Amino acid sequence: MGPDNEELLFQHFNEFLDHWDSFILTSHREPDADATGSEYGLYHALRQLNKSVVILNSDQPESKFTYFQTEEVFHTIADTWRLPQDDFAVIVLDTGDIDHIGIAAEILFPRAKGVFFIDHHNIGKAKDLYPSLVAPDRAATSELIYEFYVNRGLEITTDVAFALFTGLVFDTGSFVYPKTSTKTFAIAQKLMELGVKPKEVHSQLYEQLTPERLKLLAEVQAGMELILDDKIAVQTVTQDILHRTGATMSDSDNMINYPLKCKSVLVSIFFKELDKDSIKVSLRSKGNYDVGAFAQMWNGGGHSNAAGFQSNEGLDQLKPKVLSKLCEFVQKTP
Ligand SMILES: [Mn+2]
Structure with missing residues (x-):
């Protein structure tokens, strides 16, 4: 213009x-x-x-x-x-x-x-x-x-x-x-x-981060896993971690985005334990990895590069199931 x-x-x-x-x-x-x-x-x-x-x-x-x-x-x-x-x-x-x-x-x-x-x-x-x-x-x-x-x-x-x-x-x-x-x-x-x-x-x-949020960031990143040849980053916040750090769940906002700074990471997934049988799962992706379509398979929704869903299963049951499906999904994406 x-x-x-x-x-x-x-x-x-x-x-x-x-x-x-x-x-x-x-x-x-x-x-x-x-x-x-x-x-x-x-x-x-x-x-x-x-x-x-x-x-x-x-x-x-x-x-x-x-x-x-x-x-x-x-x-x-x-x-x-x-x-x-x-x-x-x-x-x-x-x-x-x-x-x-x-x-x-x-x-x-x-x-x-x-x-x-x-x-x-x-x-x-x-x-x-x-x-x-x-x-x-x-x-x-x-x-x-x-x-x-x-x-x-x-x-x-x-x-x-x-x-x-x-x-x-x-x-x-x-x-x-x-x-x-x-x-x-x-x-x-x-x-x-x-x-x-x-x-x-x-x-x-x-420079306004609270000490609680900084401690939470350290714990969440320490627990981060890279799977499927470092293509998928997995992070989790449990109620235990929140107790230890004194942080609240909203302090974990945006932490999902950090792993995408890594070259090899195509999908970042974040598990939030709201309570024992209520888990919120968020997904972010690069390029044509349509995590919106993936979230729909779990009755969630969103956009192709940012999506999520919620489940009433406990973390220990839900996490392995979701991750194995996500690996399949990423492998199938052309
Ligand atoms: Mn603006």
Whole structure:
């Protein structure tokens, strides 16, 4: 997308803003650092433009994604009393897919007088249905919000600079993912000039692990097995391990992804013992190893590279059965 085209999109957005006095900002479920950074940025931009504005997401963001806020602005759709009494329009940030918004879409869309999407993803059908500012060549939605401040000549406070910088760092994997551009670095420079300390942002995002989670990680990885010529990685969390480490089951989130960093690993499987006869099994894969189809065989579901199922069998009975089927399944995949 050329810059001229982007300018036109900003013009559409400005026209949209002119129509309403009251706005609700929302984003995808489990809002991440780019979702919250761009929401926080746009919230303050619209306040400067004398608009009334509320942020209502389906889920409360993790605190590491909102550390930059100096006032409480992130609310969930459960706080419906915050819905404006008068007409309002909705601005959706950081997703182009209505299905990713969650319950907020079901409650907000029927009541909204207008809906506008601001996003940087290549996918999502919303741009065919609603007016939008979608720039797939941009590394983060936070970049677009920065450009909006420039476009309207608004003042970027240090808090907002931190928020937008956090979005940039997160969505670019600390300035290395493919969409990281010279524009990204130029924006990062401006935000630093406004007072952002990159080390502080990095520390808030990536150095907040609890000791319990670190101990859990050590135990889970110590128990990891590689089977089928190192093609399948198997990890397990038992109630015993949780007791020993003081961690909770949610502390094991994302640990399934780590083995995929290994060249030879094609499928990562993770067993969670919720209790003695309730086991949750998650699967992740690379390439054409369709773990969604595998999960369906066990009455579960998901996507081709991320899926799962649940069983009422004990870990000792279930695990060998699942692993032998999984080996067959991987061997059969062309
Ligand atoms: Mn994003």
